[in-house]
Amino acid sequence: MKGIWGLIITGLSLVGALSTAATEILGSSLFPNERLQLTEGVLSKISVALQNVTISSMFDFGNDPTSRAVANNDASHRCKTIPGELLWPSDKVWNIFDTLLGECLIKTVPLAASCYVDWPEYNTTQCAAVAADWFNSDLHMEDPASIMLPLYQGRSCLPSPYNYTADCTQGGYPTYAANVSTVAQIQLAVNFARNLNLRLVVKNTGHDFNGKASGKDALTIWTHYLKDKEYYPEFKATNGYVGPAIKFGSGIQVFEAYEFAKSVGHSVVGGEAVTVGLGGGYTAGGGHSPLSSMYGLASDQVLAMQVILANGHFITASSTENPDIFWMLRGGGGSTIGVVTSLTVKALPKLETTTVTFNFTVKDTPGPDAFWSAVEAYLDNFETFVDAGTYGYYYIGASSVESGTDYAGSTDYYFRMESFVAPNMSVTETKTLLAPWFNALDNLNVSFTPWYNHADNFHDAWVEAFPQEYVGADVVKTASRLLPRSVFQSDDLRNQTFEAFKDAIIRGLFIAGFHISGTGIAVEPPTDSAVLPAWRDAITHVILGSEWNFTSSWDTIKSSSLFVTEWMDVLREIAPDSGAYMSEADLLEPNLQEAFYGTNYPRLYALKQKYDPTGLFFALTAVGAEDWEVQTVDPLPYSWNNNGRLCPKSS
Numbered sequence: 001m002k003g004i005w006g007l008i009i010t011g012l013s014l015v016g017a018l019s020t021a022a023t024e025i026l027g028s029s030l031f032p033n034e035r036l037q038l039t040e041g042v043l044s045k046i047s048v049a050l051q052n053v054t055i056s057s058m059f060d061f062g063n064d065p066t067s068r069a070v071a072n073n074d075a076s077h078r079c080k081t082i083p084g085e086l087l088w089p090s091d092k093v094w095n096i097f098d099t100l101l102g103e104c105l106i107k108t109v110p111l112a113a114s115c116y117v118d119w120p121e122y123n124t125t126q127c128a129a130v131a132a133d134w135f136n137s138d139l140h141m142e143d144p145a146s147i148m149l150p151l152y153q154g155r156s157c158l159p160s161p162y163n164y165t166a167d168c169t170q171g172g173y174p175t176y177a178a179n180v181s182t183v184a185q186i187q188l189a190v191n192f193a194r195n196l197n198l199r200l201v202v203k204n205t206g207h208d209f210n211g212k213a214s215g216k217d218a219l220t221i222w223t224h225y226l227k228d229k230e231y232y233p234e235f236k237a238t239n240g241y242v243g244p245a246i247k248f249g250s251g252i253q254v255f256e257a258y259e260f261a262k263s264v265g266h267s268v269v270g271g272e273a274v275t276v277g278l279g280g281g282y283t284a285g286g287g288h289s290p291l292s293s294m295y296g297l298a299s300d301q302v303l304a305m306q307v308i309l310a311n312g313h314f315i316t317a318s319s320t321e322n323p324d325i326f327w328m329l330r331g332g333g334g335s336t337i338g339v340v341t342s343l344t345v346k347a348l349p350k351l352e353t354t355t356v357t358f359n360f361t362v363k364d365t366p367g368p369d370a371f372w373s374a375v376e377a378y379l380d381n382f383e384t385f386v387d388a389g390t391y392g393y394y395y396i397g398a399s400s401v402e403s404g405t406d407y408a409g410s411t412d413y414y415f416r417m418e419s420f421v422a423p424n425m426s427v428t429e430t431k432t433l434l435a436p437w438f439n440a441l442d443n444l445n446v447s448f449t450p451w452y453n454h455a456d457n458f459h460d461a462w463v464e465a466f467p468q469e470y471v472g473a474d475v476v477k478t479a480s481r482l483l484p485r486s487v488f489q490s491d492d493l494r495n496q497t498f499e500a501f502k503d504a505i506i507r508g509l510f511i512a513g514f515h516i517s518g519t520g521i522a523v524e525p526p527t528d529s530a531v532l533p534a535w536r537d538a539i540t541h542v543i544l545g546s547e548w549n550f551t552s553s554w555d556t557i558k559s560s561s562l563f564v565t566e567w568m569d570v571l572r573e574i575a576p577d578s579g580a581y582m583s584e585a586d587l588l589e590p591n592l593q594e595a596f597y598g599t600n601y602p603r604l605y606a607l608k609q610k611y612d613p614t615g616l617f618f619a620l621t622a623v624g625a626e627d628w629e630v631q632t633v634d635p636l637p638y639s640w641n642n643n644g645r646l647c648p649k650s651s
């Protein structure tokens with residue numbers, strides 16, 4: 001790996017010494033890029049080359065949390081260092097860091113900077129391309145700093161006509177990004193950020209609903225290019241599983257995972273969305289899938305993972321090695337105690353699959369009563385559908401959600417079955433399953449035309465039924481609630497749920513919902529992960545949202561957001577012991593820790609203190625986030641977005 005490490009910077013007397021800096025650690029289960037690790041030996045060579053202890057010690061490892069030396073850790077939380085402060089690294093230090101990284105450090109600029117004349121990037125051609133593609137996730141995932149919901153970076157630099165301001169500032173986008181492709185680079189970045197008390201962000205795709213992969217003045221570790229994959233026809237896992245498995249780099253995205261699984265004659269559990277990162281926040285947060293009613297959550301599939309901890313050390317986590325870390329990183333959320341570099345997951349049968357897509361508006365029915373009865377008939381069938389191993393992803397609203405015209409008072413109700421997914425079922429079997437609901441629609445004189453799509457493997461059915469979704473808008477606020485089976489077994493609670501849905505739409509909110517089981521009919525639910533326990537009883541996940549306009553004031557956003565949070569009390573009361581899915585939820589969720597993590601929270605919090613005592617990893621709503629506040633510069637309360645300094649919470 002001479003190309004990466006053999007850099008010569010004579011001015012800094014870093015003469016060639018780094019050519020052997022990274023050590024190849026052998027181990028058959030590691031990807032080549034995972035064998036390139038930072039070690040104490042490498043650090044001594046760096047120290048000799050730099051001839052400056054102040055600088056070379058910036059790359060030292062932290063203490064081992066299991067050793068007695070832990071008492072020496074400086075566990076006091078301080079405000080993260082920001083540019084302009086004495087302790088902020090000088091350009092010379094950033095340059096050395098870049099050299100050691102093999103020149104993968106990027107000085108980040110907002111993606112839409114090309115639209116603003118006072119930025120060096122100003123370029124009207126480039127700006128037009130960015131604006132044209134703004135709602136396409138490809139644009140944001142290929143950028144080291146951009147996130148898909150710019151509300152959470154402060155909507156400080158958007159292309160016209162989506163802009164809220166007339167100028168462009170860095171906002172909550174990080175200052176630097178390390179475009180990593182090896183374990184050694186991640187270790188360097190983790191050590192550097194921890195030793196210098198910098199704000200650290202891990203960005204994979206930037207899909208997170210609460211903008212967790214952003215942060216003002218931060219250094220970002222960008223995992224997007226950790227793209228390795230390997231198939232093991234007969235993998236023996238430490239938990240007793242013996243069978244086919246696939247190891248994915250954590251930068252692998254859903255579409256890549258599905259394609260690779262198909263190429264080796266299998267399926268894997270992944271999200272419905274094309275570009276969500278399979279190995280990052282998605283699996284860490286639980287991960288729901290069109291295959292979940294059959295096989296459970298994405299985190300249930302994980303057999304082992306490779307992780308760089310906050311102290312900079314690289315470890316393997318499995319049911320026998322570092323089992324507490326293994327437990328935490330399957331359901332405890334992204335950006336908690338380490339950077340995941342890869343995970344090994346179960347490879348499932350290829351499964352013939354049928355999908356069904358259709359929609360109807362109130363105009364396709366005799367009137368609003370028939371429209372709502374048609375929706376109610378769906379809820380009446382949730383249990384049957386889930387118990388058959390199927391999944392449904394639907395929208396209910398008034399007028400068009402995408403164009404931001406979903407206002408209270410509109411009675412242009414619509415229902416859209418984005419996709420009803422029936423794994424292991426033929427079209428005929430799927431029609432039989434749907435008959436009770438479709439007969440009810442016929443009896444109500446609802447006119448609709450289902451599109452049946454079938455393939456002999458999951459990937460080919462999915463790829464037709466799930467087009468890429470819109471991202472990039474700062475005009476939406478969501479909240480989530482999981483509703484357990486018991487709600488649908490009670491006529492009264494099911495009716496209350498239905499009435500609540502109707503009320504939400506009449507008030508101008510929209511629903512993006514799922515019939516889904518977090519357990520899976522084909523498997524025993526695992527009991528040894530940090531997944532929110534409410535997922536195991538849930539048969540529906542409801543995402544509720546409100547919308548506003550691109551030019552809406554922060555006051556409008558605040559009141560609209562609070563309305564979503566408050567409205568959700570209706571569903572919280574229907575299912576008080578349930579919870580919310582952290583990856584598609586509400587930043588303002590009341591009793592957030594309980595709602596997102598349930599009874600696992602005390603253990604998660606204790607592990608956070610053990611493995612990340614200085615609070616290196618932070619993300620809005622993540623484990624331990626309540627000890628911090630983002631001192632937002634926007635006219636919002638602290639921690640409503642990432643556009644502010646990160647400091648310990650003031651009492």
Ligand SMILES: Cc1cc2nc3c(=O)[nH]c(=O)nc-3n(C[C@H](O)[C@H](O)[C@H](O)COP(=O)(O)OP(=O)(O)OC[C@H]3O[C@@H](n4cnc5c(N)ncnc54)[C@H](O)[C@@H]3O)c2cc1C
Pocket residue numbers: 148201202203204205206207208209211212213223250270271272273275276277278279280281282283284285286287288289333334335336338339340341469470471583584619
């Ligand atoms: C259009 C769309 C569709 C979606 N569909 C689904 C779906 O079908 N099912 C579902 O369950 N969810 C879905 N989600 C939600 C998705 O699970 C979350 O957005 C998730 O956080 C995405 O993870 P990411 O790594 O791609 O994104 P990021 O925003 O890059 O990361 C999310 C969080 O994980 C952390 N993180 C990322 N990589 C690592 C790593 N290697 N190590 C440690 N921490 C890491 C980040 O720091 C951040 O805190 C969808 C979201 C969108 C926008």
Ligand SMILES: *[C@@H]1O[C@H](CO)[C@@H](O)[C@H](O)[C@H]1NC(C)=O
Pocket residue numbers: 052053054055090092093
């Ligand atoms: C080491 O580097 C620091 C930070 O750049 C600098 O202040 C210091 O003078 C250097 N020490 C020596 C001996 O060069």
Ligand SMILES: *[C@@H]1O[C@H](CO)[C@@H](O)[C@H](O)[C@H]1NC(C)=O
Pocket residue numbers: 123124125126129
């Ligand atoms: C402006 O952007 C376009 C498209 O990305 C590029 O082809 C062109 O070279 C850029 N112009 C300048 C002056 O950088």
Ligand SMILES: *[C@@H]1O[C@H](CO)[C@@H](O)[C@H](O)[C@H]1NC(C)=O
Pocket residue numbers: 160161163164165166167551
């Ligand atoms: C958005 O940008 C356009 C073009 O630069 C500008 O004319 C407009 O005033 C901006 N909108 C707002 C709300 O500042």
Ligand SMILES: *[C@@H]1O[C@H](CO)[C@@H](O)[C@H](O)[C@H]1NC(C)=O
Pocket residue numbers: 106144179180181225
């Ligand atoms: C990031 O690194 C990858 C190689 O791992 C490279 O292909 C890509 O162009 C880099 N991206 C940027 C923005 O530097």
Ligand SMILES: *[C@@H]1O[C@H](CO)[C@@H](O)[C@H](O)[C@H]1NC(C)=O
Pocket residue numbers: 358359416449
């Ligand atoms: C509704 O379905 C029809 C086909 O039946 C399709 O043409 C149309 O685009 C769909 N509308 C929406 C909003 O999905």
Ligand SMILES: *[C@@H]1O[C@H](CO)[C@@H](O)[C@H](O)[C@H]1NC(C)=O
Pocket residue numbers: 349424522
């Ligand atoms: C798929 O269906 C067949 C019967 O049609 C059944 O034997 C098999 O177990 C099912 N597979 C799964 C994974 O449920």
Ligand SMILES: *[C@@H]1O[C@H](CO)[C@@H](O)[C@H](O)[C@H]1NC(C)=O
Pocket residue numbers: 366443444445
């Ligand atoms: C449906 O249409 C038929 C024929 O027009 C009519 O007889 C029936 O009453 C209608 N049913 C409802 C529920 O509207």
Ligand SMILES: *[C@@H]1O[C@H](CO)[C@@H](O)[C@H](O)[C@H]1NC(C)=O
Pocket residue numbers: 491492495496499
């Ligand atoms: C459902 O609830 C509504 C409103 O509370 C009530 O009017 C209706 O009679 C209930 N329906 C059933 C079937 O219980």
Ligand SMILES: *[C@@H]1O[C@H](CO)[C@@H](O)[C@H](O)[C@H]1NC(C)=O
Pocket residue numbers: 407547548549552556
């Ligand atoms: C958004 O704009 C529309 C049309 O101008 C207006 O009717 C609506 O009230 C606005 N909504 C908000 C939340 O500002």
